[in-house]
Amino acid sequence: MQYSIKEGYFIMPTPAGAYYGVSEEKQNVPRRLLRYIMEQDSSPRLELDSLRAWTGEKTSHEALDLLYHVQSLGWVEGFREQQRAPSGALETVLPERLEALSSNGKALLADEQGFYVESRGFAHETAEELSAVSADLASLYDRHSGLLGRNMGLETSAWALVDAAGNSRVGFWPLYIGKQRFVLVLGGVPRLNQPALTELIWALSKRYAVRDDRGVQPERPQ
Numbered sequence: 001m002q003y004s005i006k007e008g009y010f011i012m013p014t015p016a017g018a019y020y021g022v023s024e025e026k027q028n029v030p031r032r033l034l035r036y037i038m039e040q041d042s043s044p045r046l047e048l049d050s051l052r053a054w055t056g057e058k059t060s061h062e063a064l065d066l067l068y069h070v071q072s073l074g075w076v077e078g079f080r081e082q083q084r085a086p087s088g089a090l091e092t093v094l095p096e097r098l099e100a101l102s103s104n105g106k107a108l109l110a111d112e113q114g115f116y117v118e119s120r121g122f123a124h125e126t127a128e129e130l131s132a133v134s135a136d137l138a139s140l141y142d143r144h145s146g147l148l149g150r151n152m153g154l155e156t157s158a159w160a161l162v163d164a165a166g167n168s169r170v171g172f173w174p175l176y177i178g179k180q181r182f183v184l185v186l187g188g189v190p191r192l193n194q195p196a197l198t199e200l201i202w203a204l205s206k207r208y209a210v211r212d213d214r215g216v217q218p219e220r221p222q
Contacts, residue, residue, distance in 0.1 A: 003061075005051070010045055010080075011077075013077075014198065015198050016193065017070065017075030017198075018034065021075075022038075024157070024176060032054075032056065037076075041085050042082050042083060042084050042085065090118070101200075102190065107122075109184055111180070111181075116128065169187070170187050171190055172184070172185055173192075
């Protein structure tokens with residue numbers, strides 16, 4: 001199949017793409033592309049030579065095939081206008097984005113030590129305990145990753161406490177960014193299909209991602 005790039009567009013991950021890019025620690029080619037975009041100050045212009053550099057693919061056909069794959073999965077989208085990364089310190093960027101991701105406005109971001117970086121809607125003591133739970137769940141997943149990942153094919157390390165109808169009451173979503181593991185904890189029904197998720201991951205990637213983990217210097221966005 002032959003592909004061509006529609007000129008004049010800037011590429012950005014969708015909320016689903018941004019989450020996929022950081023949902024697992026292990027790398028693959030789609031994550032390489034998604035993570036690279038999220039490390040930039042602004043959305044890069046989509047051009048063939050740049051796409052090959054970002055993906056590390058050897059041929060134009062391979063790079064375009066990858067782009068078609070991630071586009072068909074709804075992981076990237078194009079904009080006529082260049083998008084800018086959230087600006088400012090994390091303590092000013094995170095609160096509004098976190099609150100938008102929960103149906104009841106209760107959300108927090110915890111670090112891998114089990115301390116919360118930012119919290120909205122939860123009482124201080126509750127936020128501390130939920131952050132500690134997030135670290136325990138990560139340890140639990142590590143102990144049983146063979147069963148969950150290899151044997152059952154469950155490519156997720158997210159956990160949730162659900163009601164009788166299967167709806168999440170509180171959920172835990174690990175985010176692997178650079179050498180850091182964060183956990184997004186959401187009360188109520190999660191609203192992950194929001195631009196706020198892309199913006200949150202973008203802000204964290206700008207702060208914590210390790211640039212160019214391929215050992216290759218990609219082209220800078222125009």
